[in-house]
Amino acid sequence: MTTDVHQLDDGAWISVNDSREVNVSDLWLLAESEFCRCEPTDFLAEGFVDTGVDPPNIQARIAGRCIACGTEGVTDWLTVGRVIDPESGEFYGVVHDSVHIPEKRHRLADPEQ
Amino acid sequence: MPTKVENWKDEVYGNEIRDRLMEFAEEGWDAIPEDEHDAWFERFKWWGLYHQRSGQESYFMMRIGTPNGVIEPGQLEVIAEVADKYARGPEENPEFGDAYCDWTTRQSIQLHWIKIEDVPEIFELLESVGLSTQQACGDSWRNIVGCPVAGKDKHEHIDAWPIAEDLHETFKGDDDYANLPRKWKVSVTGCDQGCGQGDINDLAYEPAEKDGELGFNVRVGGGLSRKEPRLARDIDVWVPPEKAADIGHGMSALFREYGDRDDRFNARIKFLMDEWGPEKMRSVLQEEFVDFELPRAGEDMRDQYTYNAGGNEHGDHVGVHEQPDGNYYVGLNVLVGRMGVDDVYELAEIAEEYGSGEVRLTQRQNVIVTDVDSDRLDAFLDEPLLDDYSPDPHPFMRGSIACTGTEFCSLSIVETKNRQVRYARWLKDNVSLPGGVEDFHIHLSGCTASCAQPQIADISLRGMKTRKDGEPVEAFDIGLGGGLGENPQFADWVEMRVAADEVPGYIENLLDAFEAEREGDETFREFVADRDEEALQSLADPEETSYDDPYLGNTKMTWYPYAEDSDMQSSPAPTDANDEPLPSDD
Ligand code: HEM
Numbered sequence: 001m002t003t004d005v006h007q008l009d010d011g012a013w014i015s016v017n018d019s020r021e022v023n024v025s026d027l028w029l030l031a032e033s034e035f036c037r038c039e040p041t042d043f044l045a046e047g048f049v050d051t052g053v054d055p056p057n058i059q060a061r062i063a064g065r066c067i068a069c070g071t072e073g074v075t076d077w078l079t080v081g082r083v084i085d086p087e088s089g090e091f092y093g094v095v096h097d098s099v100h101i102p103e104k105r106h107r108l109a110d111p112e113q
Numbered sequence: 114m115p116t117k118v119e120n121w122k123d124e125v126y127g128n129e130i131r132d133r134l135m136e137f138a139e140e141g142w143d144a145i146p147e148d149e150h151d152a153w154f155e156r157f158k159w160w161g162l163y164h165q166r167s168g169q170e171s172y173f174m175m176r177i178g179t180p181n182g183v184i185e186p187g188q189l190e191v192i193a194e195v196a197d198k199y200a201r202g203p204e205e206n207p208e209f210g211d212a213y214c215d216w217t218t219r220q221s222i223q224l225h226w227i228k229i230e231d232v233p234e235i236f237e238l239l240e241s242v243g244l245s246t247q248q249a250c251g252d253s254w255r256n257i258v259g260c261p262v263a264g265k266d267k268h269e270h271i272d273a274w275p276i277a278e279d280l281h282e283t284f285k286g287d288d289d290y291a292n293l294p295r296k297w298k299v300s301v302t303g304c305d306q307g308c309g310q311g312d313i314n315d316l317a318y319e320p321a322e323k324d325g326e327l328g329f330n331v332r333v334g335g336g337l338s339r340k341e342p343r344l345a346r347d348i349d350v351w352v353p354p355e356k357a358a359d360i361g362h363g364m365s366a367l368f369r370e371y372g373d374r375d376d377r378f379n380a381r382i383k384f385l386m387d388e389w390g391p392e393k394m395r396s397v398l399q400e401e402f403v404d405f406e407l408p409r410a411g412e413d414m415r416d417q418y419t420y421n422a423g424g425n426e427h428g429d430h431v432g433v434h435e436q437p438d439g440n441y442y443v444g445l446n447v448l449v450g451r452m453g454v455d456d457v458y459e460l461a462e463i464a465e466e467y468g469s470g471e472v473r474l475t476q477r478q479n480v481i482v483t484d485v486d487s488d489r490l491d492a493f494l495d496e497p498l499l500d501d502y503s504p505d506p507h508p509f510m511r512g513s514i515a516c517t518g519t520e521f522c523s524l525s526i527v528e529t530k531n532r533q534v535r536y537a538r539w540l541k542d543n544v545s546l547p548g549g550v551e552d553f554h555i556h557l558s559g560c561t562a563s564c565a566q567p568q569i570a571d572i573s574l575r576g577m578k579t580r581k582d583g584e585p586v587e588a589f590d591i592g593l594g595g596g597l598g599e600n601p602q603f604a605d606w607v608e609m610r611v612a613a614d615e616v617p618g619y620i621e622n623l624l625d626a627f628e629a630e631r632e633g634d635e636t637f638r639e640f641v642a643d644r645d646e647e648a649l650q651s652l653a654d655p656e657e658t659s660y661d662d663p664y665l666g667n668t669k670m671t672w673y674p675y676a677e678d679s680d681m682q683s684s685p686a687p688t689d690a691n692d693e694p695l696p697s698d699d
């Protein structure tokens with residue numbers, strides 16, 4: 001089974017294999033992010049803009065704001081969870097308020113492209 | 114490349130969704146194939162069913178489209194019955210009980226906690242009185258909005274109701290327009306008050322005169338969502354009433370053909386308007402989508418617009434107003450647009466008893482009882498229901514609008530309706546408005562989608578987060594000075610990330626500053642327009658007060674913010690037809 005990932009409802013959440021897995025409104029701590037000058041960035045997720053798979057990682061670019069300095073924008077690619085066994089398709093979300101390092105590029109093409 | 118949503122729509126969309134919906138309803142929640150959930154939930158929207166947020170899987174919000182907000186005699190009682198029987202949640206809302214109706218900013222009705230198993234019975238009930246949920250959500254012609262008192266109003270130049278009704282009948286269920294790139298929102302205004310709010314719709318008809326004949330000027334491309342608010346732009350077209358539907362065909366066909374199906378974020382026609390500008394919009398419409406010569410725009414009436422125009426007149430329909438036929442319409446204030454189901458029954462009853470049985474919904478989330486017999490107006494005004502839904506409310510009650518928020522909505526960042534109820538009560542009890550200020554609009558939206566239309570209020574509140582003593586709390590960005598009228602103005606965002614419990618204190622301080630610094634009877638909107646960003650920022654600071662906010666924590670992390678055990682893991686959902694949890698797979 002290939003892992004099927006997309007954002008829905010205007011970026012409100014990420015679906016992984018037809019299951020609602022990651023939601024907006026959480027705070028994410030971003031390290032070395034270039035999103036703003038804060039270290040770490042205290043990032044409010046307001047909408048998922050893009051999703052992708054870089055096995056086993058499920059990745060997304062998220063629109064939102066640093067709630068410390070007010071910078072708004074879209075993050076680089078963040079790993080929001082993992083599907084370790086594509087056969088079962090089970091999703092393991094990351095702990096969003098532990099530290100995450102956004103990546104400039106993710107290796108595989110976005111399945112939506 | 115078309116999006117996934119477009120692919121699902123290619124497979125099944127529009128009217129044909131209904132048969133499958135009915136099959137699923139027959140067999141129950143589990144009948145929806147697990148690997149087709151996303152596709153079916155996207156499609157169900159077209160029939161007015163929008164899945165509720167995470168933690169509430171298997172429950173749906175259901176929207177009933179009432180064009181122009183007109184609820185015809187006999188319909189409201191059925192709406193109450195549907196809410197009573199089928200929209201009862203597993204938990205109570207502390208302000209509104211466990212069954213209620215939401216009157217929305219687009220003159221529709223929203224019910225929550227709907228279970229798919231009940232849909233056939235609900236549709237049967239609604240359809241027995243001519244109501245429908247068709248196209249209430251999804252990518253097509255949405256509920257048509259307009260002057261809520263069309264046909265009953267002394268300010269009117271054209272009765273917009275037959276036109277709205279005709280558009281509704283023409284475009285509801287028409288397969289040619291069933292699958293648009295995105296939602297399509299239309300407004301018809303016939304009065305010189307401007308209460309159709311055309312400026313914030315995709316397609317707006319506004320009253321205008323040409324060569325002595327009354328008709329409509331056409332504007333295109335308004336909308337508030339995604340921090341990209343746009344006012345509809347004048348495309349220099351006038352149509353007589355009998356050609357209004359041709360423009361509807363032409364413009365929505367243009368949108369169907371040219372709207373962006375590769376990127377839903379860029380799909381609304383406001384973005385095509387950004388790209389093309391009004392002249393190209395007009396010429397493409399003329400050349401490809403209508404078969405008559407489009408007349409140039411006529412003389413509009415925008416300079417007379419009073420609705421939400423920031424003046425000292427009341428810019429809404431609340432209160433007692435004489436109709437041209439000598440009867441009265443009485444606008445009743447419904448705080449944040451939500452009415453408990455017993456009150457809805459009662460409203461239906463008194464509308465029947467004193468009027469024609471007709472009730473209308475406004476774009477300020479209020480209700481209007483029309484055709485109240487002039488002889489019995491006083492008795493009507495003495496009805497106990499009007500103690501709670503006043504025709505003469507305090508300005509803070511009158512001016513409050515709030516969207517759905519974390520209670521049910523997946524996009525939301527913060528709790529909205531219950532909080533706005535508490536804000537309004539606290540402000541009423543603790544803050545006085547400067548002399549002569551009768552109208553003061555505070556619109557609260559839980560996120561940037563802007564369903565509560567925050568950008569067109571005196572004070573705009575938009576859901577955010579901040580930290581207080583290191584802990585994340587719900588917060589708001591605060592904007593000032595928005596409104597409609599001849600020259601509509603979107604709010605300036607002035608204070609960012611104010612903790613929700615410091616918002617009432619901010620408003621109090623702001624109004625003190627307004628009172629101290631205002632010149633003569635300067636309106637709040639003028640006061641804001643006269644100041645630059647720095648001056649606005651220095652007017653007032655957020656502050657804790659006696660206001661207590663029970664929803665400060667992350668209400669979105671609960672399965673239902675007001676449940677006694679609100680922990681996400683304690684959610685009963687997904688459930689069967691009797692609200693009993695379904696066995697989980699793992
Ligand atoms: C479950 C509840 C709701 C959800 C998930 C929802 C979703 C959305 C979304 C995603 C947008 C922005 C998307 C866009 O069109 O570009 C939006 C905008 C809007 N919605 Fe809602 N909405 C909800 C409830 C409501 C209600 C109750 C109303 C009133 C009928 C409403 C009226 C509006 C308006 C007026 C706008 C902004 C203006 C515009 O750009 O057209 N929404 N909503």
Ligand code: SF4
Pocket residue numbers: 516517518519522523524525526558559560561562563564565
């Ligand atoms: S404004 Fe945002 S939070 Fe409020 S109902 Fe609309 S989508 Fe939901």
Ligand SMILES: [Zn+2]
Pocket residue numbers: 036037038041042066067068069070071
């Ligand atoms: Zn920052």
